[in-house]
Amino acid sequence: MTRVVVHAGFHKTGTSTVQHALAQNRDALAPHLRIHLREDFDPLTASARSWSVTRSDKHFAAIGRNALRFFRSIGREDTRPVLMSSEDLCGHMPGRNGIAAYDAAPDILRVIADNARHWFGPALDLVIYFSTRAPDPWLRSTWWQNLRSTRLTKDLDPYADDLPRAADLSAVVDAVRAAVTAQVVTAPLEDSAARPEGPLAPLLDLTDVPADVRAALGIPPPVNAQPDLGMAEVLLALNRSGLDDEALSDAKRTIRRLAVKRSNLSPHA
Template sequence: MTTRIVIHAGFHKTGTTSVQSMLRENAALLEPHVRVYLKDAFEGLTESTRSFSLDPTKKTLAAVARFSTAFFNEIALDDPRPILMSSEDLAGHMPGRHGLECYDSAGLVMKALSDAAFLRFGKETDLTFYFSTRTREPWLRSTWWQNLRSTRLTDDFQTYSNQFDAARSLDDILEEIAVDVAPAHVTSFLLEEATDLPLGPLDPLLTLLDLTDLDRATLTVLPPENVQPDLGVDAVFLALNQSALPEKDVQEAKRIVRKMARRLDP
């Protein structure tokens, strides 16, 4: 029996939260057709991938390999359903944090995952790494917003984006991953092109899984999540981050502003 595995390993701010929310919302309908594993099923693994992205050494890569092997070894071999893993943290920390400009560690992480999967399920395993992507400017703006609201980032968007001028593109990273994980497959889909699909960014994933017995029309579609409100909140957060207020006060102010924005944003 050939096992089909799809690993949705990134990238951040490309609709991944929306995908995972819909997988949770539709868990009962999907369960007869696919084995779905989200971040809470392999937290040790994502902790190790984030650590490796900050400190790419033999020791931290060995931890990624160890957690990958442990995860796959817990999955039954005699279950005919395909396997889906989904967590953007498999690609490491989001660029813009901790001095990271891109996913430079992702290729070796995916190689460790592919080695563990092939070891467990055999060389004939149908393994695909899937990455949701986004065009450059909207992606940078979205990562800026995420960092702005979650950290004490003090750069305006232009200053923030300038630091990525020499960074490798997401397409460059995908080409590197494809070389590292061969004979596994690597594919991607632009968030902008998924917007009008019936199930939004979840649609390309289900297509890869080839769930012929699943009636997609029965699945619940959720609205996009983690979207930046178009209310000028970014300017407020930037001012808070640049202020001398204590961290706990800044976080509380952000919480209140976000609550107000959710109430006002249509």
């Protein structure tokens, strides 16, 4: 059997920290695990994001085509588990591009699962894994991320009022479980963050990485976290300003550099 673990989300649940840890420890984990991050299947995540916005037949077909192309690049004789990690396998983050929920996720993951099964056949042991988070901190964190990355002009409360279904991550998991023939596993960030390997720990469990290997891993601090420096108010004011897009992006980069310097945040944040 070939175990394939698809870490498909959710946004703002420690996914960047997990991916940074996997990249940092790729060589140490290589004897035990085949790691594939977003850059390894970028056409697939691009088509998933596109379809979550357009719902066009063209973009939906691209999901299946790019999934199969990726799986065909994976050797079937290798006995090591396969781990894919990208929150964009659920489509775009809610709160931008007119997306109010993870409605696209079940169909995207069904197509990915179908193509994994087409390639690996009956030898496939497929697991869909989601890191989750309580609604209020998840909404605050996605609001912060969208302030940084888009021209969002809403305060937190009206933003949260627009996204009640998006914040109900357990309902999304249930919908995926109903749509996909695979084991679906979840772990709350509130629990995994306290483990020695942080939010990477549940994935190491699912891929049976030996204890001695786990103990020797270099686990980075959290990345892409919101600094407690009053930046949200500054970003909100900038988004509401008359700056053109280029000037706005430059201003945000400058503020981010200052925040990293003051708070010793990871430069990947």
